[in-house]
Amino acid sequence: MSAQVEAGVLERSAGTRDRAFPLIFELSKEGRRAWSLPDASDDAPGLDELIPREHRRAAPPRLPEVSERDLVRHFTRLSQRNWAIDVGAYPLGSCTMKYNPKVAEDAAAMPGFSLLHPHCDDELAQGALEMLGILERALCEATGMARITFQPAAGAQGEMTGLLIMRAFHNDRGEERKRVIIPDSAHGTNPASVALAGFQAQEVPSTTDGLVDLDALEEVLDTDVAGLMLTNPNTLGLFERDIEKIATALHRVGALLYYDGANFNSIVGVVRPGDMGFDIVHLNLHKTFATPHGGGGPGSGPLAVSQRLERFLPSPVLEFDPGAETWGWNHDRPDSIGRIHSFHGNFGINVRAYAYLRSLGPEGLRRVAEHAVLNANYLRVLIQDAFPTAYPGTCMHEFVSSAKSLKKHGVRATDVAKRLIDLGYHPPTVYFPLVVEEALMVEPTETESPETIRGLADALVQIAREAESDPELLHQAPQSTPVRRPDEARAARDLRLRWTPE
């Protein structure tokens, strides 16, 4: 086994493929240690007199016993088995994986931020609170909203928060509205959050050109509708140009309009949700504001609301005392929906988003939107013939192509994705949104260069050709990775969700 353990360079080689990369548990040897902690001092009372038998652990947890060297090699190599934005592009539609500036990491690591205790007196947190205050003002300006809560740890929690505020708003007016409308192209978190907030999700179909069907919408609108959740540009990368009509229609029946900020990247500085008529907005700072996504998290999903909804925000809210010139948390919020996070949300991520905001400034923020849309359209036209977009015309920051024309060669979207890996690219999002057959959803983001985009386009065009000439090549892909097409059915059938000793 040790030969495997030492097979570092093989991570980069054909060689590894024949060997299993060990689990940390498989490196364990009794008595080995990486830990280094002070002793309990002798003059402190003993465990036995302090903790009764029945509260003591019977069998110690079977954690691995490894040296620091083992630990470091294991996780260093594990990291080398992973793609990352620092390694290459992630043109995943709907994900907005842009480059994460390093300066933001240094900012978040400063002791004044990273070692701050969440229960410390406001007096001790003035710098942190001022930072949040400036960030709130800037995000309100960018969204056209009145106030923000930073408690939501991610977009989905922001949605949940927004929907509960929606509920509180209607209840406050003595109404019990039951339904929330979402387009059929909506992201899964939308309907899930709707259900979790105790509403019924009602889907409205898209028109053939990928937009909300106004008539269909009008039909379902009544005073039982609490609101509509929309991301604009929508998940197809198209701007809902009837947004004003939609807003009017919603407001006419007393419903609220919720903006899913996952696609905010494409309009920041160009158009504000508030000006489109939205009442509630969540932002995914880990998308638009470039914070590292850590292999699936953390994120930060601050929720912004218009003036009339402010009093329903989660408690506490941040306030500035002009007299004392100090910042502080106000817990006295009788109409609040309550708390949504143990503390103040993903503060460390908000520090990074703040550093990004201050680095870009107003012009930089607008250029983000411009170049995100520029990159998407450039890629769109470069692959148009090989992978026609599902909907015609200029797209915003992303677009949805279809691989269905390759079906006749027995090639699926997955095959395209896996082959792309061998050509050195991370694939786009596949099979989403569900409304498009064999969907390839592509979002290059603004931080990728034209060279990268042309390289990706060349690879995709080459693959379309290979689909005809050599479909098997695609079915066998990828050939360049530590593993190839893991069996997901098997994983779900024969459950192995944790290591267990043989």
Added chain:
Amino acid sequence: MSAQVEAGVLERSAGTRDRAFPLIFELSKEGRRAWSLPDASDDAPGLDELIPREHRRAAPPRLPEVSERDLVRHFTRLSQRNWAIDVGAYPLGSCTMKYNPKVAEDAAAMPGFSLLHPHCDDELAQGALEMLGILERALCEATGMARITFQPAAGAQGEMTGLLIMRAFHNDRGEERKRVIIPDSAHGTNPASVALAGFQAQEVPSTTDGLVDLDALEEVLDTDVAGLMLTNPNTLGLFERDIEKIATALHRVGALLYYDGANFNSIVGVVRPGDMGFDIVHLNLHKTFATPHGGGGPGSGPLAVSQRLERFLPSPVLEFDPGAETWGWNHDRPDSIGRIHSFHGNFGINVRAYAYLRSLGPEGLRRVAEHAVLNANYLRVLIQDAFPTAYPGTCMHEFVSSAKSLKKHGVRATDVAKRLIDLGYHPPTVYFPLVVEEALMVEPTETESPETIRGLADALVQIAREAESDPELLHQAPQSTPVRRPDEARAARDLRLRWTPE
């Protein structure tokens, strides 16, 4: 080309092998930038009025123009094309590449150390100076010496410093000694330093059992000999058991004994150079004291001397004022050989060595020597049949095996080394020391586990078998790396020592 640029995952794959990894210059595009610096303020006088034409640069340097994203991807991937102690073992004889504790990195990064200006008043550097003071005392205790200078940036500079002190010592007694004796197994820096210090290097042969030939030594000893440079255990991993006789012989003719500390790792806490009769000692803190070697440097080569040589040490020296209870640099050193470094040596490395010292304590330091020798002997016996050691018996921290028995199959030490790479191990030092034919010089160090050592031994034994059964496999190795057997003759013939625009 962009396809190559984006070929990150391929670093780990067969794929890359067909592609050239780009130079940073090849990613350059005019007008692209990673830099971010403040503007010169308008109210400051202009360049033209400040700097006359003839002092201005004519043609700007052709540095690459890349985005921060380009920069990060390029160097991240470049790093993934490199072996490191965090990836696997480095059993390089004479190099002592042990695990580098992470805690030392955090210590060295503390602002009080990393942002300290070398010319600041001693008053501002008290913590740093106290650290050096404790480190000096501990290293003097471990070597049996009286005082230390931290100026030498590496072992070779320590050697140079020690030899100049040797010269100063003799000059001070009105003598002009010309020769310094070194064993034929000595490391190249020894004779090179001897020459640079203005002495003649005189080699003495080793006996058939790999030790200094006492008679040969006696023969060359006279009052023209300034000193002898020795590393003990020597470069063959053998302890010079006649060290006392050697010391007496040297001192009898008024010569000094210099200890090359590169192998100190194997005796720390067990025997002290001072107690063996050495007068001058350099330590390679980047070896024995586990500081990261950075791909070839930095190191730190503090030089320790006995009482009678103290006044010759480089200036300034560190002193504690018991009255004021402060540390300070004393520049008033009339007999000093002078300065050897711009400032105080590789301070940041000394901080790491100090952290290592404080982490291990006296027992830990002795265990280092014990386990270094234990590991070396364990590996030695495991491969004894396949690769017999050049000299019999127990070795210290390293040993020299020979691959000459494989010559009959047309297999050289290089082939063994390259094949080892495909089996997941960094090869040992080959063709050094020069006194052993087809030398494989192996030093596992104490931080490698028995599993690692067995794995390495299994690989070596397998290779010895393969040398018989399939020598071609060895000649074609390595197959698992981004490049294979670069042509060194061509590199030295057709010189390409820098990028130049096509």
Added chain:
Amino acid sequence: MDFLPHTSDDVTEMLEAIGLPEVDALFDPIPGSVRLKRRLDVPPSLSEPELLSHMRDLASRSKGAGELACFAGGGAYDHHVPSAVRALASRAEFATSYTPYQPELSQGVLQAVFEFQSLICELFGMEVANASLYDGASALAEAVNLAVRATGRERVVVGSTVNPDYVAVLRTYSSGLGLQIDIVGHGSDGAVAWDEIDLSGTAAVVVGSPNVFGRLEEVAVAADRAHAAGGLCICVTDPTAMGVLRSPGEAGADVAVAEGHALGNPMSYGGPYVGLFATKLDLVRQVPGRIAGETLDADGRRAYVLTLQAREQHIRRAKATSNVCTNQTLMAIAAAVHLSWLGPQGLARLGEVCIRHTARAAARLSEIPGCTIRFEGPHFKEVVLETPVDAAKLIRGLARRGYLAGPPLGRWFPELSNCMLIAVTERRTEDEVAGLAEAIEKELAER
């Protein structure tokens, strides 16, 4: 400084390829009527050196555990973050990677998450753990939703000694679903008398141990009674205690949830933290969030994938077990590295030092005239110190003397407005405890 690679030539070239005259034309689909006609009114761009000075200035006006000896608790603690853990978890390949949708390019994250799940199961004596949730509070809320789905009941009984901010989040989460949350009070010993509570018709019993007062509770009793009533037992616990204290699994709990930040993640003013969630295998299809699973690849090699996705929002949409998508994977990876650094011995040492040093500190502090430890009985790493004065004011005074204590308990328990939490981690030295005691004495003397 923006981070855009485009040169002006690039832009021209690209616009040509697209067939548009100018960048603004890209936004033609957006009706002019809603467009922003001005520049955003946000602070101007800063260069990197200016930005870092500004951030340093802000950071210098926040005083954390770097400057104060931190005895503060209440859900966040000043534990040692090992250098190796920080170095490994911050590797760019982990930090800047996205959700592992393509397993071939994500074995690093997927295996690390699988190891995390395995370690958490070991810790809590459970059979399945997910890839992390937002924090301890949302983990509790998700556990309650799981119990509600599993039992078809809507009543939840929660001990008053469960961190009140967690309970607040639970209330918020459950408000939409209209669950009935019954809080049961604690006795003078700071623990709930679980054998006396009516649990009929409950979906779940929520017991905290160590509880918000740092005191251990009778999880086994709560679990037995919950099961007798046909409900589940959810235990809110502390991973750093698991080397010494009985695990929720050993005590019979069905779900273990906890805040996991102490495993390798700094306090960072309350986030990003990591919600730990583990339960029994028979409940696996009710588990919220991502789960990594082991399988074989096309060539028969061991491989890891995201599995049982039919539970999740992107497949099941409105019927998903939870709405969580982005979670706290990077913190989970840090926790996996930290637990591997600790091993069973290190974890036991950590727990022992916390318990014994907390007890010693409690003894010292109760010597202060007018101060007592409010609750008797076994504690883990924090205790409630009752003082003769308003705790919030006292805490402010202590901060000025270099000691961070609290939180004051008045906001959570009006009757405890003179009380505050004192937490003692492995990082606190004997001198610091003595210093804290003196600081309290001085503060009281001045009142």
Added chain:
Amino acid sequence: MDFLPHTSDDVTEMLEAIGLPEVDALFDPIPGSVRLKRRLDVPPSLSEPELLSHMRDLASRSKGAGELACFAGGGAYDHHVPSAVRALASRAEFATSYTPYQPELSQGVLQAVFEFQSLICELFGMEVANASLYDGASALAEAVNLAVRATGRERVVVGSTVNPDYVAVLRTYSSGLGLQIDIVGHGSDGAVAWDEIDLSGTAAVVVGSPNVFGRLEEVAVAADRAHAAGGLCICVTDPTAMGVLRSPGEAGADVAVAEGHALGNPMSYGGPYVGLFATKLDLVRQVPGRIAGETLDADGRRAYVLTLQAREQHIRRAKATSNVCTNQTLMAIAAAVHLSWLGPQGLARLGEVCIRHTARAAARLSEIPGCTIRFEGPHFKEVVLETPVDAAKLIRGLARRGYLAGPPLGRWFPELSNCMLIAVTERRTEDEVAGLAEAIEKELAER
């Protein structure tokens, strides 16, 4: 905490395999007479948290640019280290790798070094650079040795305005070889009048520009006269100036040497720094230290190796061009990343800001009654401020007011004991300059 993986079972098993009864037997080859019979008298082992507290305590008793506005110069400067540069240069694969003896496993370091060499050549207008030397001073000493070998002469003429600590190192290095080092003085303008110096029989002329006073010198004149005398011209310069100022190569120098720490490496109390060394191709076989070269591998792929090793100590031994082995590769990699981060525009901006802000600061400081800028003429990023009092004392006073200045020039130039260096990098703001001026005024007022 030691970092040894061996369990006691391991040790027993290994000893058995070796055939020894106990660990001590491993040391049998060492005569008992010299063995240490006791434990080393060094401080006891500390656990990681204790060690870090101890280091923090030491660090807190050293005040660097973190706490003081740093106007200090004299060879080390408070330049901005970009976050990306730190992040990349500290990648474990670079930091914990060894000398690239096996090119197949070292393409990362080898290519980075090749890029470094290329960047340094561009910077200085030279044709070949090595993989780094210890620091600026040893780079100068090695350059002189190169000139001595190349010309067969032993006289070296050095400007008095070359950093005196570099000259001290040069003297030490050359003492063994018995070279003749002639120092030539500077004029009232702080520069050497190179056209008036007798250079007959010199191996090399050493000119500093920017010199130790921050002033530019007539490198071209020095080079012409050196060449006329059959010697070489060695220019000691500053890489951060190369975006704006004429390069040594453009001025006709044969060797350019410099301290390179300002390229991505922190001040760190003077080390680890990096000695930059570049020269002309016809001198390549005299170059000290490692050199990376480009070649092709067995399959015709571009690859990098260490080359021209016949110059080096491990091959040529006593006849090597230098004794250097371990160098400062990691700092060189940081410099390569930093120069790539800057690009030509960034480097030009850096130089312009230093020059213009230094001039502005000089103007402000010379308004202080009794203070003047000692030397006229073009300066780069530092100037000599002459004050009415002892500069060393004044500097101590300024430190107490939050400003780091100096070094005082008395140690180097007795006649300048009232003078100190004031350096202004891109990190210094207008407010800080104003603050420094006020601090000086206050200090002078109190005397």
